[in-house]
Amino acid sequence: MMSTYYAGLFADIGILFLGAMSVYIILATGQLSLGNAGFMGIGAYVASFLTVEMHLPLTAALVASALVAAVIGVIVGFPALRLKGIYLAIATLGFGEVVRSFLLNFDRMGGAGGFHGMKHVSLEYIWTWAGLIFLLIVMLERSRLWLEMRAVHDDETAANLVGLNTTMTKVGAFGSGAAVAAISGGLFAHHYVYIEPGNFGFERSIDFVLAVILGGSTVGAGAAVGAALLVLLPEWLRFLADWRLAAFGVLLVLVLLTRRQGILDRPLLDKLRFRRARS
């Protein structure tokens, strides 16, 4: 039996893993979103409303909240994705803040006081979702669709000129990322059984991006590694007491200085696969 301490950490990892995957999908098309905590918030509130007030089963509520977030993602994505690079990042950051302040003023769902009444969900349930979505991504990574996303990532103009509808690709990825972020949010709400707008602020969006960048932004498995490190490292560094967050920051910088692409990348995964095949 796992201790409650580790169970809590693993739940956090699963939720962060989903959030990181939501960023990864969007990043695969070369777009950086700093607003995915906004979609997470939407997912958390919609799913909680559906289970607590509408008495829907959690799985149905999660699917519904993912759809709602995807639609909002597409609506926001169309204008936002005309922007590139840092301008897009700032626009998505703005979106995240809009969602947070909306929730803050939305008294129907508790406003600043937060919302509760959700039923606690098991660790296995969280990881079933994380695992399923991860499998989906691993499959997608081998598809034509993903190649198209990478083409947009590498050279948007050339992608257009080999016949790829780059706008659809980007908006589609943004909507899918929003859906995954919403599932992360729904699970968060039903793990902590209490949510408030502050849970879905800017820092959360940064955590998602950080997990992807640290774990490896070119392979889906990077999101898992990044999420695990982001949750576990500060715990393992507890012996440093007050210095642990500083040490964590230093470690982060060191990793990125030595491996700009993050810890995992395609060549490394291939090498690991080879070794396994030989032994």
Next chain:
Amino acid sequence: MTVLSLSNVSKSFGGIRALSDVSLSVPEGRIVGVIGPNGAGKTTLFNVITGAYRAASGEVVLGGETITQWPSWRIMRSGVARTFQNIRLFASMTVWEHLLVAQPRQNALWRNALPVSWADAEARTRAEDALTFFGLEQYRDVIARTLPYGIQRKVEMARALTAKPKLLLLDEPVAGMNAEEAADLRTLFRRLNERGLSILLIEHDMPFVMTLCHQLYVLDFGALIAEGTPDEVRTNPLVLDAYLGTEAA
């Protein structure tokens, strides 16, 4: 049958007329060349055809459909493929991936979301064919951008051909190549042409153009000043004056 025709196409940038009243056509199964001095508007012409720029006036017709206002991706999915003057390969992709990415999608859209290795035998066959045709087998799993220049050009052409175009646009395909590599490509273009592919190309290398093209157009300061067979163009005094100068006489 005409694959592509332009009628009275004009395009300006600020006060500069990059193209004025250009009309040309590519008959099916022909290799047509566009020559002209630097800055004559050749690349602008390609950009208008492929929808990267919009023509200010005039009409571009592809296989009977007016495509003047179409977005690039739609034009390129309707039977046109192109290569670039400065090679544009995707930085993260292997040669093999380049040969898959531009292919026509499967009709059942959801199948495009499944792994190519189980869901798209047709795409794999087409990619294998392109690999063999261009002699790229040994580079299959290499990141294309890390290959020598001449090989990269071949990858770009192979990528263009996997889109199953009716018309191939080549923007200075032998720029920066030595005589041997250029001769190699000439043979390759002839073979493609014999299979029924129509080609429109821009090129600076005169001997290459003269020996490959069935028909030539000459652009100077954005306007067509001559057209005809390579022999007709070679002896046209206007062309000699504008472009070829004394060295080709």
